[in-house]
Amino acid sequence: MAPLTGKRILAFVDDVYEDLELWYPHLRLVEAGAEVVVAGPSAGTIYAGKHGYPAKADVSIAEVESDSFDGLVIPGGFAPDKLRRDAKVLSLTREFDESGKMVAYICHAGWIPISAKIVRGKTVTSTPGIKDDLENAGATWIDEPAVVDGNHITARRPPDLPAFMKAILAFLVA
DSSP states (O other), X not given: OOTTTTOEEEEEOOTTBOHHHHHHHHHHHHHTTOEEEEEESSTTOEEEBTTSOEEEOSXXXXXXXXXXXXXXXXXXXXXXXXXXXXXXXXXHHHHHHHTTOEEEEEGGGGHHHHHTTXXXXXXXXXXGGGHHHHHHTTOEEOOOSEEEXXXXXXXXXXXXXXXXXXXXXXXXXX
């Protein structure tokens, strides 16, 4: 049996998401036995990545309940800047955090946890482009490929995806 059989992971998507930051975790999690549900503003809509790769939303964000999932993956790109304006995205992100479930975010995805007000006191990483945003929200930023602080798993950018996934898989298997 695969190590993540029975685990359900939610991933957010919207236009201009970072293609690799959605698909690399998605495929690795499925490979490990997890079910990955992609949620976007509208169910069934196909969203275009920064590099043109399409992603179809399995469900709408509005219909998602955090208690149906074991963890959250937030890809970067410019999609997080749009998604953080959605009150349901922010409440879901807070619910995952408050319940101790995994909140994994990479690159610019830190914008969503910042707006959800869950980064204060956390040690994180991201693309250097949002370092100031994270620090101004109360996080300690370090320049490492992947950082784990409790249930928060962060990474800088696509070349760090192997370290990001190693941390995600270790958290979910534990």
